[in-house]
Amino acid sequence: MPLTIVHYNQPILRQRGVKVTKFDAGLRTLVDEMMATMHVAEGIGLAAQQVGHAVQVCVVDLRATDKEFDWLLDGAKPPADILMPFAVINPKITPLPGTRKTVYEEGCLSFPEIRGDVSRPDEVLVQYQDAYGVPHELQCNGLLSRCIQHEADHLNGTLFIDRMDKEVRAKVELSVRELAKKTKAETEASA
Numbered sequence: 001m002p003l004t005i006v007h008y009n010q011p012i013l014r015q016r017g018v019k020v021t022k023f024d025a026g027l028r029t030l031v032d033e034m035m036a037t038m039h040v041a042e043g044i045g046l047a048a049q050q051v052g053h054a055v056q057v058c059v060v061d062l063r064a065t066d067k068e069f070d071w072l073l074d075g076a077k078p079p080a081d082i083l084m085p086f087a088v089i090n091p092k093i094t095p096l097p098g099t100r101k102t103v104y105e106e107g108c109l110s111f112p113e114i115r116g117d118v119s120r121p122d123e124v125l126v127q128y129q130d131a132y133g134v135p136h137e138l139q140c141n142g143l144l145s146r147c148i149q150h151e152a153d154h155l156n157g158t159l160f161i162d163r164m165d166k167e168v169r170a171k172v173e174l175s176v177r178e179l180a181k182k183t184k185a186e187t188e189a190s191a
Contacts, residue, residue, distance in 0.1 A: 091128040
């Protein structure tokens, strides 16, 4: 069942998620609901904070994109249809030595119709656990790397607007303020 995606300026989006220590049926239900929510919203990633949970959990699925990216999961390259969708729990992200930063326009399900350029390392190593607590290492680049970095930022209370340079942020500032005002009004109306 899809969950409600919270929009910017909800305080949960600024909360650092607590580390997951219990890998049980409740966690797997949350992961399944997050995946359903991401797919209904036609997103490629979703963090737990975006559905009201301050925990270190995000989900990713790039199968519907036509973007080029590469990956190695635990030293092998399973087909994308086997790899995705997948949960990334308690991630630790390290840019690979010598990787360059790339600029790419990002959007976010918590910021409907707001997009802007963000610079991120192109290739990273992601150490994480799956929904059963099994540890994994994923080396990836391109859109997969960017998506995981974007979602991991959410898990730490950082938003993609925080990563925009001043000129890019200035271009979207009015839309961000209008969204914050709308979110506040909706929150007050439902209280």
